[in-house]
Amino acid sequence: MTNRDSDIAGMMLELSRLIRRKHAQSKGVNFLRSHALCFITDHGSVTLTEFSKGMNISPSTASVFIGRLEKLKLVVRTKNPANKRQVHINLSAMGKKAVKDTDRRKQKILADLFSVLSDKDRNDLNKILSTILLSHNS
Secondary structure, three states, rough: HHHHHHHHHHHHHHHHHHHHHHHHHHHOOHHHHHHHHHHHHHOOEEEHHHHHHHOOOOHHHHHHHHHHHHHOOEEEEEEEEEEEEEEEEEOHHHHHHHHHHHHHHHHHHHHHHHHHOHHHHHHHHHHHHHHHHHHHHH
């Protein structure tokens, strides 16, 4: 990694921290719950094992965490009819709304952050980010 790459990586990490801080200051679902709901959104119906592995937490922590989300009516647990021991976790209607609300808050945070950029800088940033995303989504 070159010094320039290291500088860019450092700035990206700082930008990520800034976004997290601003998200934490906004009203709505907290960052950890938001992260969990987004994981479920991205992966669809997940088992507790898939959730714990994907979130990089122990199965017992995942179970407690999902229980809290369930009490908040953000997720529902559904037993697999073919395997009664297996439980699938899905977003509830409130969970889906929370994800949409979180996405709107994040978009506003980003719009506020990027408002200091000129139109040319925004276009350049858009091209740069598109190149990065396209190279990793193919």
